[in-house]
Amino acid sequence: MKIAVAAKGKDLNAQVCERFGSCPYILIIDTETLEYEVLPAGNLSPRSFPAEVLTNILRMGASTVIAGFMSPRLVGPLTSKGIEVVTGVRGSVAEVVDAYRKRKLDTLAASESVINIRGKTAEEVRWALRKTGREFLSIVPVLIGVILLIGLCEAFINKKFLLSIFSGNPLEDSIMGAFWGSILIGNPVNSYVIGDVLLKNGVSLYAVAAFLTTWVTVGFVQLPVEIETLGARFAISRLLVSMLVFIMVAYSTAWLMQLF
Structure with a gap:
């Protein structure tokens, strides 16, 4: 074994x-x-x-x-x-x-000195804080790079181009936002910056909400590995259900924002 x-x-x-x-x-x-x-x-x-x-x-x-x-x-x-x-x-x-x-x-008699439930000790809290600090520092260079990249994108991709992709129709914008977010998978922090730029350029909230959710969760590029690990049926079903759910999320987000 x-x-x-x-x-x-x-x-x-x-x-x-x-x-x-x-x-x-x-x-x-x-x-x-x-x-x-x-x-x-x-x-x-x-x-x-x-x-x-x-x-x-x-x-x-x-x-x-x-x-x-x-x-x-x-x-x-x-x-x-x-x-x-x-x-x-x-x-x-x-x-x-x-x-x-x-x-x-010995009939599943586990040794309590080795296998036990971890308590939230002071050492573990310190370890968690150090880990969080390292994760934050690792994100900062990526975020700076994305901000600089967005500046270049704003110079080369104008508002007319974005509006030609996102027509303003809620359903079409949700589908297009989910599509591009699924392909351009990336770091969650970066997606907020990109979403802000899209909104400032007149892209609808439906498209931005769908883009943000699929950006960090769907990922077409990971599909072959998921198929190998989890099976084709599960991986493809997850992808299709995720796309449907995130279109619903886009509608819900836009509706809630209108209330406030």
């Missing part, structure tokens, strides 16, 4: 990562022989990390994934494939593997 453990290092003495989505390595370990393979994950982008890592875990036959914390959006695809997810884990990888083996052999 194989398990996947989010680790800070490449061997069994490494500590288990606090967060699955930001770990540098995934160790695929055979619990019988203790042989393991290392999946480097630190060089993956935040967008490609979930799909690529989950694909490799499924391909290598792991039946359980272990980490300190895992986002619900990652837990769902794993459990849907019949993979057990264990979170709230601390200690070294070797300790976790040993506890996991005892749990399986």
